[in-house]
Amino acid sequence: MSIDWITVAAQIANFLVLVWLLKRFLYRPILDGIDAREAEITARMQEAAQQKAEAAAVEAEYQQKLRALHVAQSEMQEKVRKEAEAQRDALLAEAQQRMEHEHENWQAHLDDEARKYAARLHAAGADALLSLTRKALSDLADETLEARMAHQLVRKIRPMTEELRRAAGQAGAATITSRDPLPPKVQETLTADLTALFPGTSVGFETDTEQAPGLVLRMGGAQVAWSIDSYIDGLDALISDQLARGADLKVQGNGH
Amino acid sequence: MNLSPDQTIILHLWGVPINATIFYTWVVMALLTVVSMLITHNLRPDVPPNRWRTTLEVIVQGIQGQIEEIAQGPSRRLLYFSGTLFLFVAMSNLLLVVPGFEPPTSSLSTTTALAISVLIAVPLFGVSSRGVVGYLKTYLQPSFVMLPFNIISEFSRGISLAIRLYGNIMSGAVIAAILLGIAPFFFPVVMDVLGLLTGMIQAYIFAILATVYISSATAPRTRNQHDKDTP
Numbered sequence: 001m002s003i004d005w006i007t008v009a010a011q012i013a014n015f016l017v018l019v020w021l022l023k024r025f026l027y028r029p030i031l032d033g034i035d036a037r038e039a040e041i042t043a044r045m046q047e048a049a050q051q052k053a054e055a056a057a058v059e060a061e062y063q064q065k066l067r068a069l070h071v072a073q074s075e076m077q078e079k080v081r082k083e084a085e086a087q088r089d090a091l092l093a094e095a096q097q098r099m100e101h102e103h104e105n106w107q108a109h110l111d112d113e114a115r116k117y118a119a120r121l122h123a124a125g126a127d128a129l130l131s132l133t134r135k136a137l138s139d140l141a142d143e144t145l146e147a148r149m150a151h152q153l154v155r156k157i158r159p160m161t162e163e164l165r166r167a168a169g170q171a172g173a174a175t176i177t178s179r180d181p182l183p184p185k186v187q188e189t190l191t192a193d194l195t196a197l198f199p200g201t202s203v204g205f206e207t208d209t210e211q212a213p214g215l216v217l218r219m220g221g222a223q224v225a226w227s228i229d230s231y232i233d234g235l236d237a238l239i240s241d242q243l244a245r246g247a248d249l250k251v252q253g254n255g256h
Numbered sequence: 257m258n259l260s261p262d263q264t265i266i267l268h269l270w271g272v273p274i275n276a277t278i279f280y281t282w283v284v285m286a287l288l289t290v291v292s293m294l295i296t297h298n299l300r301p302d303v304p305p306n307r308w309r310t311t312l313e314v315i316v317q318g319i320q321g322q323i324e325e326i327a328q329g330p331s332r333r334l335l336y337f338s339g340t341l342f343l344f345v346a347m348s349n350l351l352l353v354v355p356g357f358e359p360p361t362s363s364l365s366t367t368t369a370l371a372i373s374v375l376i377a378v379p380l381f382g383v384s385s386r387g388v389v390g391y392l393k394t395y396l397q398p399s400f401v402m403l404p405f406n407i408i409s410e411f412s413r414g415i416s417l418a419i420r421l422y423g424n425i426m427s428g429a430v431i432a433a434i435l436l437g438i439a440p441f442f443f444p445v446v447m448d449v450l451g452l453l454t455g456m457i458q459a460y461i462f463a464i465l466a467t468v469y470i471s472s473a474t475a476p477r478t479r480n481q482h483d484k485d486t487p
Contacts, residue, residue, distance in 0.1 A: 004365045011277050011360070011369030018285045026292035027336055029299045030316045033309075090265040217445045 154193045167222030177216045261358040277363040280416040329470040342463035349455025382473030
């Protein structure tokens with residue numbers, strides 16, 4: 001057990017060199033690395049906290065936008081619903097109006113058709129009545145319808161001779177209008193009868209296809225007429241009554 | 257029987273004889289340095305740490321933790337000194353198991369050199385921390401009467417450090433050599449295991465005592481001083 005002082009000196013030098021070497025190649029790199037890593041971790045944690053805060057802010061903003069979007073969506077849905085209802089009501093009103101208009105048109109057309117039918121029925125009834133009357137008169141009394149109409153007109157004029165004369169004034173002309181031209185014999189008979197009632201009066205004959213079957217006497221501002229309109233109206237009433245009865249019976253039959 | 261490796265000449269460099277103590281010290285130094293260089297040469301922040309780097313970090317941080325507990329604060333300079341003491345002694349004692357290796361710590365010259373280093377380091381750290389006057393005042397505490405005792409205490413610390421380490425390591429080596437002669441197949445293995453244990457304990461004790469001595473000579477440290485200490 002002895003101390004070699006040269007070795008001691010060498011070992012002190014060796015130890016100092018080792019301190020420097022380990023400081024250079026071990027402690028400093030390791031500690032600096034740890035410090036750098038700690039700094040990096042701290043920075044990352046701060047960055048993460050910042051990003052988390054930013055994410056929270058973005059999330060809050062997103063939630064707010066989402067809520068606003070939902071509100072806007074509800075408002076838009078409500079608006080669209082109201083518009084749709086308004087449009088539906090408008091379309092329904094338009095359709096109803098159009099339907100009513102068409103119904104009115106149809107009713108007018110129906111009424112027009114009814115009027116035309118009534119007119120045709122009236123004309124046909126008049127023709128039939130005239131024809132039947134003419135045939136009956138011819139067969140039973142050997143008379144013409146025009147002669148009997150002239151006779152009837154004269155009979156109707158006779159009680160009101162004075163009134164007609166006053167109404168005719170100084171004109172001195174009488175015009176007899178018929179739908180069809182009167183036979184000459186009837187014209188002569190009428191001329192003679194009127195001349196007898198109103199002396200000095202000239203008698204003229206005219207035709208009017210629009211006029212109802214019958215005779216019309218015009219003297220100045222006065223007018224006396226005999227037509228078969230009343231008969232034809234009675235015939236129309238009779239036919240309408242029969243048709244109505246037939247319709248009632250049909251309805252009752254269907255009801256049973 | 258050769259009790260000290262100082263007397264074993266391994267080689268001559270430019271005519272200078274190199275004994276086993278110095279040679280194996282160089283081996284330990286080379287081993288520590290090369291291993292450190294290999295592990296830390298590509299140490300960059302962008303490279304993830306591997307298991308070797310993690311091992312070194314655990315060792316260095318363990319040493320740093322022990323120093324911070326004793327010195328009441330971080331000090332890189334103290335880490336360089338005490339850590340190197342620990343690693344050198346521990347590695348020397350660990351290599352005891354290698355056949356033919358003679359641990360430098362079994363030489364009284366080595367332990368004396370380490371003790372002298374501690375003896376020199378204590379006033380240096382003290383002066384660096386407290387200033388010359390502040391450090392010298394510690395020898396007069398609690399009163400000037402204690403000055404000779406403080407000086408004796410300072411030197412006896414170094415001597416006790418040196419003798420303790422040398423005695424333990426050398427005795428282990430000597431006992432292993434004796435038992436090798438008596439029972440060559442069993443006892444040496446047990447003694448080697450015991451030698452490893454005592455060697456690690458001695459390394460720890462040596463480094464801890466050195467740290468205690470140095471830190472007792474320095475003022476209590478704070479985190480702010482750590483930045484000033486860092487070179």
